Structures are given as structure tokens and as C-alpha cells.
Amino acid sequence: MSGTPSKSDKSFLQQFSLLTTGLSVLTVLLMFLAYWIYSGIPKEADPTQVQAKNDRIAAVGGVYAGDTGRAAMQAAQEAAAKAAAAQVAYGGTTDGKTIYDNLCHSCHTAGVAGAPKLGDKAAWAARVAEGIPTLIKHAIEGYKGPDGNMMPAKGGNPSLNEEQVGNTVKWMVSQVK
Secondary structure (H helix, E strand, C coil), rough: CCCCCEEEEEHHHHHHHHHHHHHHHHHHHHHHHHHHHHHHCCCCCCCHHHHHHHHHCCCCCCCCCCCHHHHHHHHHHHHHHHHHHCCHHHHHHHHHHHHHHHHHHCCCCCHHHCCCCCCCCCHHHHHHHCHHHHHHHHHCCCCCCCCCCEEEEHHHHHCHHHHHHHHHHHHHHCCCC
């Protein structure tokens, strides 16, 4: 074993070197091919940029003529009214009980985070003494009481409007009087 390598060993080493060199070249070529294919794929657009572009190029108005135009204009107005109503929570209802049943009951039934339970006159007495405008303000803006109780702004639903919040507070207060 201490002598020169045999002819078959030299042949094996030469073939093995050629094989590893060939595989290395093939690997590099495949890497370049993969990069070339990947660079040709269109990149995903940022959804906010797409929306901004669509808003920028949207039509500002429309031209309506005759009976067909009048019908199209009425349909567009109805669609706009539905879209506006969809932006307000619970279809825009101002019924305090409906809003309470859909949102407020989750905290005011169990007393979560110090929320006064609906109908608990003792828990509501000090709050009612502050006045309805103060209660509505706390419900709209959110409130953290000195005893650690917490009311999230608009009950945690930012799509409520001030009228909805006010009517809900008034309905809840009416349940303790």
C-alpha cells in the first residue's frame, strides 16, 4: 500500500474526478436556469398599491340619458346607498337592543373587565349618576376606570356610528330604571 497507485486506481480516480466535475457544472447550470425562470415570473403587486391605482383611475361621474340612463342612475344610487349602509355596523340599525344583543351582551352579561351587568341597579347607579352624556362619551371614546374596569371604544366595533352607540347606552340605562 505504500507504493504508487495501481493502474485501476488511477483510472477510478480520473473517472470519479470527471463525474464530480460534471455534476458540479450541471448543478451550476441548473441554478442559473432556475434563476432565469424565476426572474421571468411576474411579481405579486401590493394590494394597497393596486387599490390606490384603481381609486386614482376610477370614474368620477357618469352620463345618463333618457329612460335607460335614468334607470341606470337609480340603480347606481341604490348600489351606493347599500354600500354606505354596509360600512355601518349591523346594517345601520339604531335600535339599542339589537346592537346590545349582537355586541354588548358578551361583556355586559358576564361582567367581563368590570363591565356592569345589564339590569344590575347597584353596579349602574354610580355610572348613571354621572349622566347619560358621560356614559355615551365613555362608550364612544373608550374608558379605563380607577378600579381597573375597561370599556373599549365603541364596544370594540369601530364601524358603529355615534348614534348607534348612544341609542345602545340609552337602552341599557333604561333597563336599570
